[in-house]
Amino acid sequence: MSMSLTGWIVLGIFVVVILIQLGYYLLVFRKLAYYTPRPKNNSQEYAVSAIICAKNEAENLAMHLPGVLVQxxxxxxxxxxxxxxxxxxxxxxxxxxxxxxxxxxxxxLVQEAQGIPGKKFPLSMGIKSAKYEVLLLTDADCVPASEKWMQLMQSGYDKGIDIVLGYGPYIRKKGMLNQLIRFETFHTALQYLSFALAGQPYMGVGRNLSYKRELFLKNKGFASINHIPGGDDDLFISKVASKSNTAIMIDQEAHTLSEPPLTWGAWMKQKNRHYTTAKYYKPKMKFLLGLYSGSGFLVYPALVAAMILSCWWLALGIYAVRMTVLAIIWKKAMKQLNEQDLWSKFFIFDLWMFLYYFIMAPALIRKPEKKWK
Known part of the structure; x- marks a missing residue:
């Protein structure tokens, strides 16, 4: 096989990109794909305070609150x-x-909090008024997937555990937009749940999250992030979570379901709002997440360049190895999270992620909005 120096360099870059991707899938994401809960030392049931913040949510509360009340x-x-x-x-x-x-x-609450944007103030008030130690958080537009939600989420606690990360998927509907939204939600969960299992928890989602009231009070609540509109779930968890105090609960009956955005614009607005908090993550997690998304973004440009400037069949063979590993991990992880219907389009979703990274990149430097509703 005869190649120019440029061809070898391009092929080398492509190999490095693929090796980085394989490292994430084989060392991190496989932890969720092959996750089996450990047997608990005890079966204690804790007193639970479930908290929902609502601002002009009468319609959502009418539809979804009964599902929380009849647990x-x-x-x-x-x-x-x-x-x-x-x-x-x-x-x-x-x-x-x-x-x-x-x-x-x-x-x-009849008075707006001055200088505290977002929903951190109402959530703080709810936590301070809570009677019980175990807090279970969800949103007004969410409904538990079953009447076992509260039972299963609190069962995630064991000796030394202060945080239980749950999963909050979107309801299945017809159309490609719904599938893209649900895939992005799965892909985000693949990362934060896998990193938690790998001993590097960095976020949770407010749609389905539990932690101890003492942990909240001991860390002075949201005091260090009150100036940031978002972050009541991901930035707070990033601050207080550790390898030893964090567990996950992914039982399908422990999920909370949300109505998905119905338009592209509404979804992009939601995702832009979420991504503006990523710049506040700890340096190590920013690096790890950035390396994963950056290498993912480079897969297809590097593949095309390698096929043109080096050996096309070798480049395709290397790419096929990545796709085989990705397909296996995604299939098992999707089954874990009850999203298995998405797997048939895994190749389309992988291509989509290249465009998605391109679209969302500006949100990482954009100034956050100041309102949560």
């Missing part, structure tokens, strides 16, 4: 809904629910 949980628990200065029918709706469900506690 099959025999131990002591409460459901706290923080009504954050709502101007719709939220107040009256919650009062009607409270007549039927004694576990519902309503915390009404």
């Amino acid at each position: 099959d949980y025999q131990s002591t628990h409460e459901i706290i809904v923080v009504n954050d200065n709502s101007t719709d029918e939220t107040k009256y709706l919650l009062e009607e629910f409270q007549k039927q469900f004694k576990v519902l506690n309503i915390l009404t």
